[in-house]
Amino acid sequence: MAANGVPTPKSPLARIVTQKQQNGISHGDGGKTVKAQTIDELHSLQKKKSAPTTPLDGAQGAFASMSDDERQKQQLKSISASLASLTRETGPKLVKGDPAKAQSGARVAHHHHVEAPTISVSDSALKFTHVLYNLSPGELYEQAIKYEKGSFITSTGALATLSGAKTGRSPRDKRVVCDDTTKDELWWGKGSPNIEMDEQTFLVNRERAVDYLNSLDKVFVNDQFLNWDPKNRIKVRIVSARAYHSLFMHNMCIRPTPEELENFGTPDFTIYNAGQFPCNRFTHYMTSSTSIDLNLARREMVILGTQYAGEMKKGLFSVMHYLMPKRQILSLHSGCNMGKDGDVALFFGLSGTGKTTLSTDNNRYLIGDDEHCWSDAGVSNIEGGCYAKCIDLSKEKEPEIWNAIKFGTVLENVVFDEHDREVDYADKSVTENTRAAYPIEFIPNAKIPCVGPHPKNVILLACDAFGVLPPVSKLTMAQTMYHFISGYTALVAGTEDGIKEPTATFSACFGAAFIMLHPTKYAAMLAEKMQKHGATGWLVNTGWSGGSYGYGSRIKLPYTRKIIDAIHSGSLLNATFEKTEVFGLEIPTEVEGVPSEILRPENTWSDKKAYKDTLLKLGGLFKNNFETFTNYKIGTDNKLTEEILAAGPQF
Numbered sequence: 001m002a003a004n005g006v007p008t009p010k011s012p013l014a015r016i017v018t019q020k021q022q023n024g025i026s027h028g029d030g031g032k033t034v035k036a037q038t039i040d041e042l043h044s045l046q047k048k049k050s051a052p053t054t055p056l057d058g059a060q061g062a063f064a065s066m067s068d069d070e071r072q073k074q075q076l077k078s079i080s081a082s083l084a085s086l087t088r089e090t091g092p093k094l095v096k097g098d099p100a101k102a103q104s105g106a107r108v109a110h111h112h113h114v115e116a117p118t119i120s121v122s123d124s125a126l127k128f129t130h131v132l133y134n135l136s137p138g139e140l141y142e143q144a145i146k147y148e149k150g151s152f153i154t155s156t157g158a159l160a161t162l163s164g165a166k167t168g169r170s171p172r173d174k175r176v177v178c179d180d181t182t183k184d185e186l187w188w189g190k191g192s193p194n195i196e197m198d199e200q201t202f203l204v205n206r207e208r209a210v211d212y213l214n215s216l217d218k219v220f221v222n223d224q225f226l227n228w229d230p231k232n233r234i235k236v237r238i239v240s241a242r243a244y245h246s247l248f249m250h251n252m253c254i255r256p257t258p259e260e261l262e263n264f265g266t267p268d269f270t271i272y273n274a275g276q277f278p279c280n281r282f283t284h285y286m287t288s289s290t291s292i293d294l295n296l297a298r299r300e301m302v303i304l305g306t307q308y309a310g311e312m313k314k315g316l317f318s319v320m321h322y323l324m325p326k327r328q329i330l331s332l333h334s335g336c337n338m339g340k341d342g343d344v345a346l347f348f349g350l351s352g353t354g355k356t357t358l359s360t361d362n363n364r365y366l367i368g369d370d371e372h373c374w375s376d377a378g379v380s381n382i383e384g385g386c387y388a389k390c391i392d393l394s395k396e397k398e399p400e401i402w403n404a405i406k407f408g409t410v411l412e413n414v415v416f417d418e419h420d421r422e423v424d425y426a427d428k429s430v431t432e433n434t435r436a437a438y439p440i441e442f443i444p445n446a447k448i449p450c451v452g453p454h455p456k457n458v459i460l461l462a463c464d465a466f467g468v469l470p471p472v473s474k475l476t477m478a479q480t481m482y483h484f485i486s487g488y489t490a491l492v493a494g495t496e497d498g499i500k501e502p503t504a505t506f507s508a509c510f511g512a513a514f515i516m517l518h519p520t521k522y523a524a525m526l527a528e529k530m531q532k533h534g535a536t537g538w539l540v541n542t543g544w545s546g547g548s549y550g551y552g553s554r555i556k557l558p559y560t561r562k563i564i565d566a567i568h569s570g571s572l573l574n575a576t577f578e579k580t581e582v583f584g585l586e587i588p589t590e591v592e593g594v595p596s597e598i599l600r601p602e603n604t605w606s607d608k609k610a611y612k613d614t615l616l617k618l619g620g621l622f623k624n625n626f627e628t629f630t631n632y633k634i635g636t637d638n639k640l641t642e643e644i645l646a647a648g649p650q651f
């Protein structure tokens, strides 16, 4: 009994003693001892060898009938070929495994290297490069924490990393090789993301990247897949210098099974990520120290001067935007989910408009959050993971994303408490573009394999910081095309310096930075598929209401979710609609769970003249932007083109 009269709880220590006396079993150290005589022996017990990865009987493919030893040799040969200098004609000498473990006996068994050249033409031919091949998240965590400054485990087990000086993509530093084929095939010139470079310059940068990578003690190699549609799966190899990059791609691409990996063979596309090393600004076409170079003929991409991992993700997306349309498959910058009854919705939108947030919906199956294909067989996700924005992330509003931030997840550029490692998602000290990259199966209702039937609804998201677009409107086919080609959003960058004018962004196909062909090619395919499968188009404003940025406020996420629910359920199709002036949009008079007065933007503005002026201003921006597209024909006849032009703002 304590002095204050409250009974003292029994200490936990005391309880253990009591139990020990009761059942007579010792919990002390005097029991069994481990079967090891030395510390080294003890450590050798800790890690058991991975199970053999391929059952050889009945297996097909190039590597099927090989011994483990032979298979390892082939694999290193393939990687050495990937890393070969184009001027010295030989690949580097490769060793599998971590160089830090070079002293241990275990490594000797893996010490296969490709045949040494008869004449050593340079010092680089005399050294070995260690290959860390398709490491597991646990192994990559250890590599990152040991060797990469800025790598830490957060309180929920995610790997916090820093992407370096670049915390977003560098679209102005993206170059595409213009050769006899791509010159006619790709979209070049005004508005196009494809800034040209020649083959020779590509080779200069490639050599620079390969030499940099080969100068290192170790490189990471990921062999993975893109596209869940088995008929149109693409094999990709990513060579990088950072565990951060390897874990990011492990999460974002489709992870092969051990069997698929054994039979991987030659990749269809290879990325050389030498992002820590700059490009040489004396090189032709280079306008900064950063260069992201795509060579479609060689099926290679080189990254110099930026460590932002999103370059790899979106670089591969560009490649898909080239390869898939060649097969009559439409590639889409969209999220995608499916209801319990199999109704599929696509969510288009520029960065930050809500693709990831709204496709992650606990009442529906997630097919993917950012990149999809629409073929004759239906939709398929290109990726194996999601890349969610984390700024102001809250457990209440986005529980599925919150819970996905756990062991295995890469958390980029977030700020956390140095002691308890709790992440402060509101902190923008490093960047506003904080991100989490996690495997899609971290979302409990992910649909694996990530494929689905033809879409029923096509939802175009715009975050309209002008506050004049309605929270939801139903689109005609021509309007859907008009808004798809326009690709509008308006965000406000920073809030530090007080009120700033929202700036309109127009990005064709809601992803001009990634498309390779002229936007009308994708638009024509979308129109054809929507018509054929009877999909309905919707425009959803996830941005401002009640005034522009600084006066109104962002539409509450729960309201947007209600709107999306009504689209999915089909109830919104049967609503009563009213047409708006200028944009001619059909807006419902009622949506369940949403205050009716916010559905018509002018109702929410106290200054009606300001509303009208802002509406006309935005209409004008749309008109100006669309001028570049008025000369192009969409579809087989000119009818759709004329309809699309008429579907824009009229005033």
Ligand SMILES: Nc1ncnc2c1ncn2[C@@H]1O[C@H](COP(=O)(O)OP(=O)(O)OP(=O)(O)O)[C@@H](O)[C@H]1O
Pocket (backbone or CB within 6 Å): 349, 350, 351, 352, 353, 354, 355, 356, 357, 358, 369, 370, 387, 388, 389, 390, 391, 398, 542, 543, 554, 555, 556, 557, 558, 560
């Ligand atoms: N009404 C709303 N609807 C959707 N998102 C909202 C809304 N209000 C606030 N948000 C916030 O806006 C952000 C939407 O970002 P999201 O990650 O979904 O973008 P995204 O379209 O996937 O972009 P990216 O292509 O860059 O990944 C989230 O941080 C979300 O919390």
Ligand SMILES: O=C([O-])CC(=O)C(=O)O
Pocket (backbone or CB within 6 Å): 168, 169, 310, 311, 313, 314, 350, 351, 370, 387
């Ligand atoms: O690519 C990135 O870095 C993020 C993203 O998804 C986008 O911008 O569409």
Ligand SMILES: [Ca+2]
Pocket (backbone or CB within 6 Å): 355, 356, 357, 369, 370, 387, 388, 389
């Ligand atoms: Ca996203």
Ligand SMILES: [Mn+2]
Pocket (backbone or CB within 6 Å): 333, 351, 370
């Ligand atoms: Mn995206």
